[in-house]
Amino acid sequence: MPHVAIEYVIMVPILIAQIFLFPLAASALTNIYVESRRRLTAETAASRLASSIQQLYFSLNHESTPPGTVTFDPDLPQYIDGYHYVARGELTSIREGGATRLNISLTVVGLDIRVSAYATLGPNVNWDSNSVFVSNSTSAFVEVTKGSNGTFHFRFGGG
Numbered sequence: 001m002p003h004v005a006i007e008y009v010i011m012v013p014i015l016i017a018q019i020f021l022f023p024l025a026a027s028a029l030t031n032i033y034v035e036s037r038r039r040l041t042a043e044t045a046a047s048r049l050a051s052s053i054q055q056l057y058f059s060l061n062h063e064s065t066p067p068g069t070v071t072f073d074p075d076l077p078q079y080i081d082g083y084h085y086v087a088r089g090e091l092t093s094i095r096e097g098g099a100t101r102l103n104i105s106l107t108v109v110g111l112d113i114r115v116s117a118y119a120t121l122g123p124n125v126n127w128d129s130n131s132v133f134v135s136n137s138t139s140a141f142v143e144v145t146k147g148s149n150g151t152f153h154f155r156f157g158g159g
Contacts, residue, residue: 034081039113041080046106046117049074049087049133049142053102053154054119056144060152061122069145071157076135083110084136087156091127100125102154121152128155 052074060070078084087106094101102119133140139158146152 043115050104050117050119067148072142087133126153131155
C-alpha cells in the first residue's frame with residue numbers, strides 16, 4: 001500500500017499543474033496565431049495596394065494613353081477581424097533623375113499592427129500626401145490623373 005500513496009503524492013500535483021498549464025499554453029498559442037494571421041492579412045492588403053498603383057502607372061505611362069483621370073477600386077477587404085485600417089502614401093526619390101519609390105504605410109486601427117509595402121514608379125509621378133485610404137469607406141479608391149505633359153498625380157480617395 002505505501003507505493004500507492006507515493007504515486008498519489010507524485011501524480012496529483014502533476015495533474016493539477018496540467019489543469020492550469022494546458023489552457024494557458026493553448027491560449028498563448030492561439031493569440032500568436034491570431035496576431036500572425038492579422039499581420040499577414042494587413043501585409044497582403046498593403047502589398048496589393050502598392051501593386052495596384054504600380055500596375056496603374058505602368059499601364060497608363062504610354063504615349064498612346066490620352067490624358068485624363070482613372071479611378072480604381074483595389075477590391076480590398078473592408079475589415080481585418082472587425083478592425084478597419086488606413087493607408088497613407090509617401091514618395092521618395094531612389095536616385096537623382098531616376099525612379100521614385102512610393103511607400104505605403106498601412107495601420108490597423110485598434111490594433112498594434114503597422115506594415116509597409118513599396119512600389120517603384122517613374123520620375124514623372126506626384127503623390128497627394130494628404131490623401132488617406134480608409135478601408136471601411138464605401139467609396140475607397142485610388143485615383144490617378146495623367147496630365148497632358150505626361151505627369152501623373154496619384155491620390156487615395158473616399159477617406
